[in-house]
Amino acid sequence: MLTQYHLLAIILTLVLFGLVYSLYRKGQQRKAVILHQVMRVSFLFVLATGILLVPMMPFSILRGGKLLLGIISMGMIEIFLMHLNKGDLTKFTTVSLMIVLFATIMIGLFLPLGIYLRFW
Numbered sequence: 001m002l003t004q005y006h007l008l009a010i011i012l013t014l015v016l017f018g019l020v021y022s023l024y025r026k027g028q029q030r031k032a033v034i035l036h037q038v039m040r041v042s043f044l045f046v047l048a049t050g051i052l053l054v055p056m057m058p059f060s061i062l063r064g065g066k067l068l069l070g071i072i073s074m075g076m077i078e079i080f081l082m083h084l085n086k087g088d089l090t091k092f093t094t095v096s097l098m099i100v101l102f103a104t105i106m107i108g109l110f111l112p113l114g115i116y117l118r119f120w
Contacts, residue, residue, distance in 0.1 A: 002049060002053055003053065005045075006050055006053055009046040010046055011076075012045075012083075013039060013043060013045075015037035016035055016038060016042055017077055018036055020081060021084065023035060024084045024085055029085070030100040045075050046074070046107070047070075047074070051067075051068065054067065057111075062107060062111060063111060065107060066104065069100060069104040069107065070104055072100055072104075073097075073100050075106045076093075076101070077097065079093060079097075080093055080094065088114060112120050
């Protein structure tokens with residue numbers, strides 16, 4: 001049950017990230033800043049549910065890596081949006097955000113509480 005709340009918080013955060021990104025690109029700073037603050041609150045839900053998921057399974061290096069990558073992902077999203085807001089976004093920031101997000105999502109999918117592929 002907790003996994004579903006964690007996934008819901010992640011989806012909410014990613015949707016808010018998309019909205020904030022599009023508002024910053026359109027130049028609607030006031031709306032973007034308000035939604036950016038709401039997105040920061042959703043970070044707290046993602047972090048809280050993620051930390052509560054840690055004791056549900058035995059701790060492993062992969063699970064610790066996922067926890068670390070999740071925290072780095074939230075930081076990279078913040079860095080990306082702040083550079084976008086200031087107008088000095090670089091390709092390095094964009095590519096590193098994509099790599100970290102992709103790695104975090106893939107590790108999360110293949111951990112024991114992730115997706116099970118059953119063929120029977």
